Amino acid sequence: HAQTDVDERYVLDMLRAAVGAVPGAYEADLIVEACVPETVRGRWTTSFRDAVETMMQKSRRTMQQGLTGVADSIIHLVDGCECGELSSLQRFKEQAKRLRAFSTSRSVVNFDSRVEYEPMKTLVVGGVDLHSELNALLVGWKMNKGPQQTGVALQNFLQEFSEESATELADSAQQSVVDVAVPAHVEQGSPSFWIQALNVAFERMGDASKPVTSFCMTEAVAQRFSAGLEEGFQEMLKKTKRGMQRGLRLIAESTQTLLHDLEQCHAVPISVATRKFRAAIERLLVFATAKTVVNYGAQVEYEAMQGLKVGGIDIHKEVNLFLGAWMFKHGADEVGIGLQEFFWDFADAEDEGIAEEPVDSPIYTMLRDAFAAASSQGDTTVPKTCFTAGVINEFEAAVEGAIDHMLKKRSKTMQQGLKELAAATVDLVGALPAECAQHSGVERVLRGAKKINVLTRKTVVDYGTHIEYEAMKSLRVGGIAMHSELNAFIAAWKLRSKEESGSPFGILMQKCSTIVGHDDL
DSSP states (O other), X not given: OOOOOOOTTHHHHHHHHHHHTSSSGGGGGGOOGGGSOHHHHHHHHHHHHHHHHHHTTOSHHHHHHHHHHHHHHHHHHHHHOOSOOOHHHHHHHHHHHHHHHHHTBTTOEEEOTTSOOOTTOSEEETTEEOHHHHHHHHHHHHTTOOHHHHHHHHHHHHHTTOXXXXXXXXXXXXXXXXXXXXXXXXXXXXXXXXXXXXXXXXHHTTOOSOOOOTTTOOHHHHHHHHHHHHHHHHHHTTOSHHHHHHHHXXXXXXXXXXXXXXXXXXXXXXXXXXXXXXXXXXXXXXHTTBTTOEEEOTTSOOOTTOSEEEXXXXXXXXXXXXXHHHHTTOOHHHHXXXXXXXXXXXXXXXXXXXXXXXXXXXXHHHHHHHHHHHOSSOOOOOOGGGOOHHHHHHHHHHHHHHHHHXXXXXXXXXXXXXXXXXXXXXXXXXXXXXXXXXXXXXXXXXXXXXXXXXXXXXXXXXXXXXXXXXXXXXXXXXXXXXXXXXXXXXXXXXXXXXXXXXHHHHHHHHHHTTOOSOOOO
């Protein structure tokens, strides 16, 4: 019969059984009820059950979603435990992160098209055949086999996503992968070369603003990235599986370091292209350390750079394009295209939607101008890709309601309107990607909104101290006069156009940020 209820000790016993089935089994004794909070156990039960039910819908898409749910449930379970730094739990978390990387990658879940589909069979994830291990886990859970059996099955399932050992790599070092004749030495790219190449790559990833400039692309940065690519390509050209794997890892790590170095250009950290590159790099690094990660078609006769699969993704054409453009000095544009094509294969399955956000929204224009007006550092424009249509629509509706309250011109409705305006602003910034929220104008607007939020949430508002309002005459908040700034914002929003209200709003929030104190929430 199907799994319906899980008692309060089930998750604890399941986790102890999973830990007891791996090296370091003594750590199972350290997992006690006090260090696995009841709320954490409850969340795992709910999320794992939902993931299983999703997989049982028996489609490719729901299988992919279910595997992602299983991975997330394990990651959150380990993060919620308070048992200390147990190596076994950290290992489970790392394995779950690899599973998640595989299950969210494009084309990563592959059912054998030559076999008629049967529920929970012929399942290959990232080159690893999982159907028997997953079946065992589902049987343990769905058929009430008990926490011990489920725990052992969970450990066996996660074990398939362990990092490949150096011994396993050495054993396969004689397996030939690459056979390309190239020059012995390639000149490193100059800063101007990489500025051009990276801006081409960024544009193909959805950011045409040319965010990479000479300000952050120094000679040292250019040389470091060139040397990293060169080392990576030379490893790949050693014609061994181990060299291919090490080369892929070096290219990923070098590009990761490059993005960090480029953060001096203010537009780079908040670029949607940077977000996509980082996600792809993380996924490639997972693949480059997973078992059976480099897998070439056994049924295809070996040819130079043919049949190369990484994490179930065929990348031989992209590797050829990127490597050839670099090694044969095809120019900055070609190298940029090669870089983007190479990492695009490891992009998130949902990335296609990231760059499709509002194009001509008047509220985006309003916010862009607001953040620019509040900025103290002359930061570049916050790009449209930082916002989603849903976030912008919610902000617009909330601001409209806040202004309507303020226009009623009473002390209580002024307080309510300011409260709603501040809350809408805090929610807006909270919905932005972390890299977008680092803009100095965004930070200052948020600081001002938080101060208003604190002042308007006092249990008893002392209008003589915190908020002084006289209809049509004056408004002081936290001791700062802002009647003219608020009027300018409301007049622009209501009487001219919402697009024109951005700068007045930024100036208003910048002034609110100067209120002394009231930082506690």
